[in-house]
Amino acid sequence: TYDTLLGTDIKGKTDGGYIRQALQRGLAIEEKTGRNPYQFGLIGSSDTHNAGGPVEEDHYFGKTGLNDGTPEGRRAVNWSGEEKLTGSNATPFYKWSAAGLAGVWAERNNREDIFAAFRRKETFATSGPRIKVRLFAGYDYPAGVFVRKDFATLAYGKGVPMGSDLALSGRGAPTFLAQATKDANSAGLQRMQIIRGWSEGGQLKEKVYDVACASGIPDARTHRCPAVAANVDTKTCRINPNIGAPELKIAWRDPDFDPKRRAFYYVRVLENPTCRWSTYEANLLGKPVRKDLPLTIQERAWSSPIWVRG
Template sequence: MSRTAVSRPGMAAVAAVLAVLVSGGARSDPSVQPRQPAPAFSTARTSGYNTDRNAYFGDLHVHTKFSFDAYIFNVRATPDDAYNYAKGATVRHAGGYDVRLTDAPLDFLAVTDHAEYLGIVPAMNDPASPLSRIPYAPQLFSRDPAKIQSAFAKVATSIGEGRELPELHSPETSSAAWGSIVASAQRHNEPGRLTTFIGYEFTSAPQGMNLHRNVIFSGSRAPEAPFTALQSQNPEDLWRWMDGYRARTRNDVLAIPHNMNGSDGRMYERTSWDGRAIDKAYADLRIRNEPLAEMSQIKGTSETHPSLSPNDEWSNFEIMESYIGTPTPVTRFAGGYVRDALKAGLVFQEKNGFNPFKIGFIGSSDTHNAASGVEEGRYVGKVGFTDGTPERRFSVPPNGARDWHDAPEPSATTARFQQWGAAGLAGVWAEENTREAIFAALRRKETFATSGPRIRVRYFVGYDFPADMMTRTDLVRVAYARGVPMGGDLLPRRGRTPQHLVWAVRDPHAGWLQRVQIVKGWVENGEAKERVFDVACSDGLTPDPRTGRCGDNGATVNLADCGVSENKGAVELRTLWTDPTFDPNQRAFYYVRAIENPSCRWSTWDAIRAGVQPSPTMPKTIQERAWSSPVWYAPRV
């Protein structure tokens, strides 16, 4: 293995790194599956067009006042507010303060309000609407928390049961809200500056098990009304509806599941909705409509769980172990995390010849404030006033308590808030910042997820990278010509071992990189296995030949002020790695995980600002990270 790890260059060097990351000329290699061509663009190219693709960051999971569980908690921000926030404008939080991005504007965004009872709750608060005369409508906007909870539970329970309340059936109200969402996305779409997508959330949660999906449309056309979980909770019915939409309009659409961690194992269950064995028709239907998963967001990260990956020291990251919206504990972790799903997919492919779980990764926020605050030090909660202050989210002693010894035990609700993270982001590699280019990247899975920072990750696998690959100025172009990028399939070549080109660059406004890893899954004797390899280390360290791990780089966090080591870590880490365990006859997947030095978690920032000790029941630090979509290797049949 040859490796280059650059630790502390100045900003000029960072600019040079980024330039090479998106630059690239070399002959193509016919033995690897060819790079998918760029889509046919319906508009003129933007000034940022790059055949070797740029990194763009966005959020495909944002709620506004039209969601039933946002308006009820005092969120009044509109889709226009969400898009303006993405462009750098200020949004008023339900807690009575202003929030704004401190980093650069986002590159793309989708407002994805819940389709179930879309716009109904705001209408219940409008005296001019007949919905305001429903007997329990005043309770939703009462000052009595018990009355609010009682009325809210009535609405939320009906969604969980897939049963529409007759008194809330108002197609004209939901149609008006949907029209506002579509019009806002159209109004704010600015190729080259901000790409907007029309979207919504399909909110299926049978018995409280989370099967939610965000549905994202490729262009300017939208259906007259979304398909909702009040029509069917079965995701297979959603996929068939999507197929029908695609056939009728010749416009693409995809669904992105999230919070697999709260599904109690049902998101990637090994059977269909009604318990039948999965067949090829099911696998094709699913992967055609659901090529991605939102693996990191406020309600936890769904990469893996310590019980599923006991040999992965980094598996215990922002874990949420309860159902969505209830204290019910999750009891089945298999089927609820993407690494487990990828492994199950390999077994399906090996035994049956098809893979229903061939998924790429993104992150997003799931903010219900129309504003996604991804920075740990500027976390403002998820759902309006319910967790909009440190006291409400229990990161500082509530109710006037002087310290944690005087503080009451957290309620089931606030205990859930403690498990939440600051948010995630979606990353894509696309030719330009347009709907066509970004949607094409989503479709081909040339995507990556981050836990919040704008870490750039590139990943290629091939057989014939030149010896000087890591120092070439046309590295990216050569990588595309002679390898396959994240999201792709590598074909076998007799007698050859693949090379993995891994490259991660830190967010200049976030932490320094500590290490880059490759996560491998494979099938051996019919059983799926996994292993994590450290492949590049910061500070001149190398992976220990015995443990396969980078040594401790000595990075620390000062819990008095959240200061971090400024002389530890790397601006970029890159390597050309070969798998020492590679077996050409074993089916496998690989993905990259880049990990920052430790830094303060949002809860510690809250405590420091309040002048109190961090909560003894919450992690004090985290290690932010990014994950590439996988590359799959299939042996010769």
């Protein structure tokens, strides 16, 4: 399904969120043992068996070769005789989405520096678009840091990047620098969120904050961006290029910060809705998409976490 690892299924509903659960369990184990065995970075990818990466929703060609390499196999629309399919051919390939992408922040585009970025967990994941996202945390960032020409020097020099630990300093909540830019060939960004996860009395908990919005500002009480009208025509899959932000960035402090709480923080950034591959395919075939599939998806990206601890 789409985005199962971090907690959203194909229809946008919350599910187990395997990676999120692992991150939170790591904190629970750390409470008891002092060590966190689940302290890892995030990447996106896919599992395919056709020597290709079907990343783009508008150019999706399946993942298993012969079984879903044709419209009849993928079954984005209802095909006559599909009720008689057996074995692997009966797999509901239409529930699968396109591939994710792994991103790294490396000094240079060579094997050594890319591998070093993976080792320090300065990585991020996307559900397919080439969104770029990064996260820093520290205590001494100057005002207007995002417009400084030496932004990167300050971000690294006065804090830590995603994938790192940040020690509490006794000066209250740290400042998180979150930044994301859109894929030039995809929809505009709708909102940026920072998610805090922690363990409390053996219970795994999380809090989601909208921290930057393409339109307006987050509500101070609910920490949610204003509602955004849908801007994709599912009959043509055209989007309005004037809706959504090309970039979102914020210097943010946790309004509910507790210095006694060991927690992790990561960024999630969401695009405006776009057509799912099954909608593109149904439109090309001139048939309605099957009723149990959504017409749109909301692509997104996630940073690796920063762990804040004493």
